[in-house]
Amino acid sequence: MRKIKWTDVRLMLMIAVMIFLYAFSTARNEVRKIVKTDVAFTGENNPFVTHETVNNLLIQNFNGASSIRKDKLDLNSLERTLDNNKMIEKAEVYATIDGTLKALVTQKTPIARVSSEKGTYYIDYQGEEMPLSDNYAARVPLLSGEIEEEKRTGLIEVFQKINDDDFLKKNITGVQILPTGSLMMTVRDYEYRILFGKTINVDKKFGNYKAFYQHALKDTLIGNYKLINLKFTQQVVCTK
Incomplete structure (x- = not known):
């Protein structure tokens, strides 16, 4: 006659009890x-x-x-x-x-506010339209001008770069799409405008602008400028 191993029996009983308790708690939890x-x-x-x-x-x-x-x-x-x-x-x-x-x-993260014949709305980080909120107004650049669908990707990249950079986010208040397709930007603290040009070489242009800003700020000349031209990636052309 085979000898009963009580250790195995106890193990089986423990497993059975655990299964029962699990099933019971699951059923109770569901209702x-x-x-x-x-x-x-x-x-x-x-x-x-x-x-x-x-x-x-x-x-x-x-x-x-x-x-x-x-x-x-x-x-x-x-x-x-x-x-x-x-x-x-x-x-x-x-x-x-x-x-x-x-x-x-x-x-969603708004990166621009559009005011056009179509109405007023935000553009979010993914480039989709986002309605204005009754609860909170986002501090993002105002975009004006005609948005051409084929150039939308480049335009969204520009606003993404502005949103992701603390300096640009605080500094740039508006972007106008000119009839030529170039972008003209306004800033918060000064009267000059930024002629950004087409939506190409975005990182290089913004890098040039930040370098210009730091240099002009040290020389206390920044308030004398009327136009900052970033169209040429090898240099920044300033007009007084």
Whole structure:
């Protein structure tokens, strides 16, 4: 007769108990109701879209957060609902064990404000149109002139460079698209304008401008200029 190994029996019993407890807790967790929502924003906390707006989007298909059973949640659908909001770049939605429906929201980043016959709106970092917000006004350059679709990529690159550079972001207040396709820029603290030219050699032109600015600032001549021409990448031409 084969001898029973009680160690093996105890191990099997422990495994069976663990499986039972896991199944029991899973089943109990699935029927648990959502008791609250929690909305958090990543990155800069500029409130283009409010916590209340996101919360309403989360529960718009239900009678209230407390009526939602966790096993009835369609998290993918909730994420799509948030992603479809023109202020939101990306959202992650999940439910916690304690019954909290959480949303981690990344808002879009505006890099320019457009005022045209089409209306007033932002252009975000990806080059898409973004509506103005009733809650917050972004401090970004004002873009005027006709935006030609075939030249849009180069234009977006210029604004991305401005947004990513602390000096340029603080310094440049406006960009006008001239009929020739060249860009004319205005600055915050001085009266001169910057003739940037076409949207080519962007890094080189901005590098030249920053070098000019530091040099002119030291010589206290910067207030005398009317036009800073960056069209020629080998030099900066200044007009008084």
